[in-house]
Amino acid sequence: MAVNHTTDGYELPCERELDQVWERLDAVGEGLADEHELSCPHCRTARESLLALREATQELVEESEQPPPDLVGRIMSAVRAEVRRGQMLRLPTSEAGFVEVSEQAVAVVLRYAADSVGGVRARRCRVRTVDVGENGESLVEVELTLAVSLRNVTGSEALTKVRERVAAAAAARVGLELVRLDLLVDDVYEDEE
Numbered sequence: 001m002a003v004n005h006t007t008d009g010y011e012l013p014c015e016r017e018l019d020q021v022w023e024r025l026d027a028v029g030e031g032l033a034d035e036h037e038l039s040c041p042h043c044r045t046a047r048e049s050l051l052a053l054r055e056a057t058q059e060l061v062e063e064s065e066q067p068p069p070d071l072v073g074r075i076m077s078a079v080r081a082e083v084r085r086g087q088m089l090r091l092p093t094s095e096a097g098f099v100e101v102s103e104q105a106v107a108v109v110l111r112y113a114a115d116s117v118g119g120v121r122a123r124r125c126r127v128r129t130v131d132v133g134e135n136g137e138s139l140v141e142v143e144l145t146l147a148v149s150l151r152n153v154t155g156s157e158a159l160t161k162v163r164e165r166v167a168a169a170a171a172a173r174v175g176l177e178l179v180r181l182d183l184l185v186d187d188v189y190e191d192e193e
Helices: 017-022 027-031 034-041 040-061 073-081 103-115 158-176
Strands: 088-091 098-104 120-132 138-149 178-189
Touching: 017 027, 017 034, 017 040, 017 073, 027 040, 040 073, 040 178, 088 103, 088 120, 088 138, 098 103, 103 138, 103 158, 120 178, 138 158, 158 178
Parallel strands: 138 178
Antiparallel strands: 088 098, 120 138
């Protein structure tokens, strides 16, 4: 009797399982990537998200409190939810044809750019198409929800940097010009000294 092997994992658009990308993080980081891992934008985006997640969870590991027993399952569920493609955005191109990228992939790049600002942690990022440009490219609005350090609550310098870095990442890393960028601070956290 034949048994079909099924997984509860999430399959990326390139047909690799997210769990497989997770298991290969260290190997790829050590220069042992296969040809697919070197060239696939879906795997690269997933790896960037997973590395950021691993770094964040390392802080939890170093805390003296014990995490809940279902933490890994909850984290992987969140990662799988974040990797889902969402709507597709058309990018400008000088070649014949068109190039599309998912709203979710754009959100990952923009959250990463926001996280690069000290004292700021990106939360939700909503990307939506509002119009189509002259060359058929998507014109988008972004709503980015942030948590800021108590040290940054009274100043707007960090938010100005977030706005600059997010707009620059949208243009340089994705090829989109943002029509609108709303920054919403919905949480404050205390830095450890």
